[in-house]
Amino acid sequence: MGGGSVFLNLPFNEYLLADSNPDLINFFTHIRETPEAFVNASQALFVPSNNISKQYYALREEFNKTSKSLRRSALFLYLNRYGFNGLCRYNSKGGYNVPFGQYKKPYFPHAEIDDFSAKAQAAQFFSGDFSLAFEQACKGDIVYCDPPYTPINETASFTAYSGKGFSWDDQQRLVDCALQAQKMGITTIISNNNLPQTRAIYATANKIVKLSVARSISCKGNTRKPCAELIALYKGQA
Incomplete structure (x- = not known):
């Protein structure tokens, strides 16, 4: 599935969207099923105090340790926007290891989340x-x-x-x-x-x-x- 660009631009009645990355599927599933809760959880991370190297690495460490589904999906978006160049990368042990991106003010994609949630009502997701x-x-x-x-x-x-x-x-x-x-x-x-x-x-x-x-x-x-x-x-x- 990746970023879902093909899915978002094709007018089919139903979709099966698969990806080997379970974090990505968890992220998209929360946007589809609980968009309001996801926005609240993730938008709270987009604050100036989290846009410093020390805090970024603390939150990255939390992401690698937490098993709380909603929190993990919110941190996944944060790491994508605040990490270097929007990369998604893991080490051999499965730990997310993208370095801090040093951006002035990362954009929170609220409108894009709403649009994706609406489109995803016709989709099923699975990781494998x-x-x-x-x-x-x-x-x-x-x-x-x-x-x-x-x-x-x-x-x-x-x-x-x-x-x-x-x-x-x-x-x-x-x-x-x-x-x-x-x-x-x-x-x-x-x-x-x-x-x-x-x-x-x-x-x-x-x-x-x-x-x-x-x-x-x-x-x-x-x-x-x-x-x-x-x-x-x-x-x-x-």
Whole structure:
């Protein structure tokens, strides 16, 4: 699911939204089911006294230790807005480890939360391996997959989004799921970096679309260069 941009921009009657990160699913579930309580809990964190390094790391430590669902979801939003560059990253032990972002006044997305909550009434959420989502798909469904992208070089690797990593074997497993779903009349769309190895692994797709996209993860706007991506289409068989 990631940030849910595809979900938010497609007018279907119902959605199944899956992600390997349980914190993300917990966060979105609270926005859908208890939006007022979530806003109250999270907005209380957006105060000047929490916009200093010492307090940020104290709240990050609390997030890593707490099992209180609503509090954890509120802290998840706080860490996203106050942490460096909006990253979501965990260490090998599952601890959230994004450093302090040092922003003047982080924005609280109240309107966006309300809009998401309204849209999410037509959605179901679950956290788990992508294969479990494919198991719930039926003929005529469309599955969009946004896996951790294959790194463009050795220094650009980022698969610690949920603390578990995402290997090349996982990338191949995803293609296998798409091929199996295709036989069942389910269409699958996969996005990734446009690289020789990704073009090769998606060679069985019905179509590969190449495109140039803007990335906003760089902390310096003038260093954000267009990136080459691709979309692989596995059209469900009739």
